[in-house]
Amino acid sequence: MNMKITILNGDMSNGTSDLSIYIGNLARQLKENHSVDVFPLHKMNLHYCSGCWSCWWKTPGQCAKHDEAEPIFRSVINSDFIIFASPLMAGFTSSALKKTTDRLIVLLHPYIKLKNGESHHRKRYDHYPNFGLLLQRELGTDEEDIQIVNTIYDRFALNFHNERKYTRFIEFTNADEIIYEITGNTAIH
Amino acid sequence: MKLVIFNGSPRYKKSNSALLTEQFLKGYNRFCPEPVPVYYLANYKQREAAAEIFKQAETVLLIFPLYTDCMPGIVKEFFENIAGESYSPAKKVGVIVQSGFPESIHAEGLERYLKKLVLRLNCEYLGTMIKGGVEGIQSMPPSMTRKLYGKFQVLGEYFAQNNSFEPGITEKFRKPYRFSxxxxxxxxxxxxxxxxxxxxxxxxxxxxxxxxxxxxxxxx
Known part of the structure; x- marks a missing residue:
């Protein structure tokens, strides 16, 4: 079955890093059977979320920033699966990826509901695609770093009504395994 | 103790982080009258200069809002700019995280990250203070913010004298962890x-x- 997959590439280099080469190869293979959008975030004109909340109470569901983020919002919310790809930098995913995930609050509704005794914003859309983390290690990456990254992205998933399906490292995982995991783990909406 | 504060709120000077910093410094200056420089990461020029200022500072306080249960992207950029160098173990770094949601569970992963980051930088970690339920303080009448601001002033006074967060208030601010x-x-x-x-x-x-x-x- 044809799937729609969004890859947010948080590589901070000029696109010639091992991570970007890996993603290029992965996207090529995925495109044989699926529809794939790849966003090289660092090369795009993307502003930081300024916490203006226009998307919640002025132009509901629509971001006030005039930059290149809109195609990302469209792709993410209409996807069957998202890959958050990034090198680890200072123990976490890159600022290019973080600023993009900050902007995804545009996809949520301001109303609050309680889940497991915690406040969360309600869904604006019916379906929020699950995601996988595709990471590149940095010097000194240890098990604790990986647990911390997973914890924070699991919290992201709680807020975004979706699920982190896996965390993989380009050093240890070939593209075939990633493709298999996407296809095997994703419910088509 | 030469203290430097970095405000990591994308809302710049109109942020809740700025309001809380102002109250903290009111208390702080009662014991250390020397003006404390506050740098705003939302300002491009100040963000560019921030890594060098961090390098020179003896004690650093970073204050920012929680964004998707983590630091805002703008703060992450700052972390990338200061990483990769080893600083003097005498440099002290503390963090204040404020959020709209009242429950501190939202910051649990971030707190672990911040501790690890400061150790990675080879600096002394002064801890992370988490205060939820802060959204809306800008539009509240003084009667509704008096208690909160008073506590931030006490935190500032204590910090000036002890170079650490007052444990009683820090503990209280963490509540609720989850709702009852x-x-x-x-x-x-x-x-x-x-x-x-x-x-x-x-x-x-x-x-x-x-x-x-x-x-x-x-x-x-």
Whole structure:
């Protein structure tokens, strides 16, 4: 079955890093059977979320920033699966990826509901695609770093009504395994 | 102790982080009258200079809002700029994280990250203070913010004398970790009346956007 997959590439280099080469190869293979959008975030004109909340109470569901983020919002919310790809930098995913995930609050509704005794914003859309983390290690990456990254992205998933399906490292995982995991783990909406 | 504060709020000077910093410094300056420089990461020039200022500082306090249960992207950029160098172990770094949601569980992963980051930088970690339920303080009358601001002044006084966060207030600020069963029952009942959306609806109506509140503009 044809799937729609969004890859947010948080590589901070000029696109010639091992991570970007890996993603290029992965996207090529995925495109044989699926529809794939790849966003090289660092090369795009993307502003930081300024916490203006226009998307919640002025132009509901629509971001006030005039930059290149809109195609990302469209792709993410209409996807069957998202890959958050990034090198680890200072123990976490890159600022290019973080600023993009900050902007995804545009996809949520301001109303609050309680889940497991915690406040969360309600869904604006019916379906929020699950995601996988595709990471590149940095010097000194240890098990604790990986647990911390997973914890924070699991919290992201709680807020975004979706699920982190896996965390993989380009050093240890070939593209075939990633493709298999996407296809095997994703419910088509 | 030469203290430097970095404000990591994308809202710049109109941020809740700025208001809380102001109160903290009121208390701090009662014991250390020397002016404390505050740098705003939302300002491009100050963000560019921030890594060098961090390098020179003896004690650093970083204050920012929680964004998707983590630091805002702008703060992450700052972390990338200061990483990769080993600083003097005498440099002390503390963090204040404030959020709109009242429960501190939202910051649990971030707190672990910040501790690890400071150790990675080879600096002394002064801890992370987490304060939820802060959104809206800008529009609250003084009677509603007096207690909170008073506590931030006490935190500042204590920090000036001890170079650390006052443990009693730090502990209190962390509560609730999660909501109690009683709160959940009350919230659930109130949500059926629509009263829990009162604040949001008021803002939506003020902006003439109420009718479009369920819009899904990015759906194909």
């Amino acid at each position: 069963r009683t709160y959940i029952v009350i919230f659930t009942l109130l949500s059926k009346t629509g009263i829990t959306n009162f604040y949001w609806n008021g803002q939506l109506k003020k902006n003439g956007a109420f009718e479009k509140r369920f819009a899904r503009p990015y759906l194909d």
